[in-house]
Amino acid sequence: MQLRQGLRVLRRATDEVQVGLDPRWAVRIAGLTPERAERLLRAGDRRVDDALPAPALDALGAAGLLRPSASRARRVRPDLRPEALAHGLARADGDGVDSVRRRAAATVAVAGLGRAGTAVATTLALAGVGTLLLDDPRPTGPEDLVPAGDGPDRATALGGVLRALAPRTRVRTGRGLAALLADPPDVVVTVAADTPDPATALALLGADLPHLPVVTREADALVGPFVRPAPPGGPPPPCVRCLDLHRAEADPAWPTVLAQLVAPGPGDGAAEPPAALTAVVGGLAAAEVLAHLDGGAPSTAGAQYEVPVPSVAPRLRRWAAHPECGCAALAG
Ligand SMILES: [Zn+2]
Structure with missing residues (x-):
């Protein structure tokens, strides 16, 4: 057996070594001879089962920190090594390489490429998503993250930036919702000010397309709900319209307010989110996808x-x- 990749191994005392820093799996191995402690500290990709006593191996195994030594470390692109290592440790099966390969085969659409949408798409590209479909025909403005001179519209401008930042990610732009539904991606992220567009959400639900609405408002943002088919035997997950129906129950005027958010007048609509909110929303939404x-x-x-x-x-x-x-009947 070998230690799982990505673990920190640290000395605590002459006869005690700590494997892992994350409290979800970190374990202390005490009672080691100096030689065995040294061997564990320098284990790297070498076998540990011929160098440690059974109680130490049991403790490492119980903490889920061992992998069969027969399994060769599978190669992963150097730029995606952080993804494979951290996600490998966090996954129950320990297979971060499988995560990276699934992402490389996946297609994700991001519609709405202001600051938040740009942060989502950029994070997905850096995380190794194979193909990104970018949709936003509006021209770049002074508040956008991508320089206005990089293209005639936000999607083209961001596409140019992503090709330089993550050249292994295929980027296609300007497809629009109808094209998305004709050749569906694995996930659609819609990013909008004030509220998700109800018609878009309904179309995605009707097409059985997993989708994640992201909304930025005056001084906050909403990420979710992630709408996808219910797990077998599980309760039906809420959709965008479910949340509006709940809000209308609590506030009978909500439909009147919502109608103004869906069709804002000239100059209306929330401003772009500030920088720290943009970064957090980009990370949260990408992590959901x-x-x-x-x-x-x-x-x-x-x-x-x-x-x-x-x-x-x-x-x-x-x-x-x-x-x-x-929605459960519609999606089913
Ligand atoms: Zn619903």
């Missing part, structure tokens, strides 16, 4: 992150499907 692509469960399936300025500390709020929505 990656969780889905990696075969895990997004935190916002049945929930929504609320991220307020100035702390930008996300709070996860749970939502249920609304009984009057009928």
Whole structure:
């Protein structure tokens, strides 16, 4: 057996070594001879089962820190090594390389490329998503992250930046919703000010396309709910309309307010988010997409992150499907 890759191994005393720093799996191995402690400290990719006593191996095994030594370390692109190492440690099966390979085969669409959408798309490209479909026909403005001179519209301008930043990611631009539905990607991220567009959300739901709405408002942002088919035997997850039906129950004027958010007048609409909020929203939304692509469960399936300025500390709020929505039947 070998130690799983990416673990820090540290001396605590002459006869004691700590494997791992993360409290989810870190373990102390005590009672080692100096030679065995030294061997563990310098284990690297070498076998440890011929150098450690059974109780030490049992402790490492119980903490999930061992992998069969017969399994050769599979190669991963150097720029994606951080993804494979950290996600490998966090996954129950320890296979970060599998995560990276799933992402490379995946296609994700990001529609709405202001600051938040740009942060989402950039993070997904750096995390190794194979193909990104970028959609935003609006010209770049002075608040955008991508320089205005890089293209006639936001999608083209960001595409140019991503080709330089993450050259192994294929970038296609300007497809629009109809094209997305004709040749569906694995996930669609919609990024908008004030509220997700209800018609877009309904179309994505009807097409059974996993999608994640991201909204930036006056001084906060909402990430989720991640809408995808319910797990077998699980409760139906809420959709965008479910949340609006819940809000209308609590506030009968919500539909009137929502109509103004969906069709803002000239000069209306929330400003672009400030920098720290942009960075957090980009990371949270990308992590949700990656969780889905990696075969895990997004935190916002049945929930929504609320991220307020100035702390930008996300709070996860749970939502249920609304009984009057009928989305479960539509999606099923
Ligand atoms: Zn619904």
